[in-house]
Amino acid sequence: MSDTRLVAAALLFLCVLHVSGRAIRLFNRHYRFLCFEGELLRIDRHNKIRAMIANELRRTDKYEVYEEIGCLSADGSTRRADIIIMDKKKNCGLILDPTVRFENSEEQSREVCKEKRAIYLPCCSDLGSKYNIKTWDVTGIMIGARGTIPRESLEVFRKLKVPT
Numbered sequence: 001m002s003d004t005r006l007v008a009a010a011l012l013f014l015c016v017l018h019v020s021g022r023a024i025r026l027f028n029r030h031y032r033f034l035c036f037e038g039e040l041l042r043i044d045r046h047n048k049i050r051a052m053i054a055n056e057l058r059r060t061d062k063y064e065v066y067e068e069i070g071c072l073s074a075d076g077s078t079r080r081a082d083i084i085i086m087d088k089k090k091n092c093g094l095i096l097d098p099t100v101r102f103e104n105s106e107e108q109s110r111e112v113c114k115e116k117r118a119i120y121l122p123c124c125s126d127l128g129s130k131y132n133i134k135t136w137d138v139t140g141i142m143i144g145a146r147g148t149i150p151r152e153s154l155e156v157f158r159k160l161k162v163p164t
Helices: 003-019 021-031 036-059 108-131 151-159
Strands: 064-072 078-087 092-101 135-144
Touching: 036 064, 036 078, 036 092, 064 108, 078 108, 092 108, 108 135, 108 151, 135 151
Parallel strands: 092 135
Antiparallel strands: 064 078, 078 092
C-alpha cells in the first residue's frame, strides 16, 4: 500500500471514530493506556498472582504470611503492603510486592525492585513495631502482563522455596 493510501485509510478510520463520540473516546483511552476495562483486568491479574504467591508461602509452614497489610511510612503517609512474610525464629521479615507490568526492557525487573524498595523501606519501622520483628527487607517482583517471569523474580521464588 502506498504512503498516500495509508494516510487516507488512517484519516478515514479517524473520521469514522469521530462520527461516533463513544468510539473516539474508547480509542483515545486505549491509546493513552487509560482504558478502565483494561485496568480492571490488570488489577484482577495482580490480585490472583498475589494470592497464589502468598498461598504457596503459607504451605511451607516456615513463615507467617499476611496479605494487604496497612502500614505507615516514615513521612506519615499510609501504604498497603501486598505480602509480608515473617520468620519469627530468625526475627526477620520481608515485604514482597508483586507487580504486573507490560514488558518493555530487560532492566524493568530491577527498576521495579528499586521502585518498591523506595516505597516500602520507610514502612519497615512501623511494621517492626507492629509485629516485633527487627530486621526487614523489601523485594519487588515483576510479572509480565503477557505472562513472562523475569530471572530476578525467579531467583526470589527460589530463595523463598516457592515452586515456579
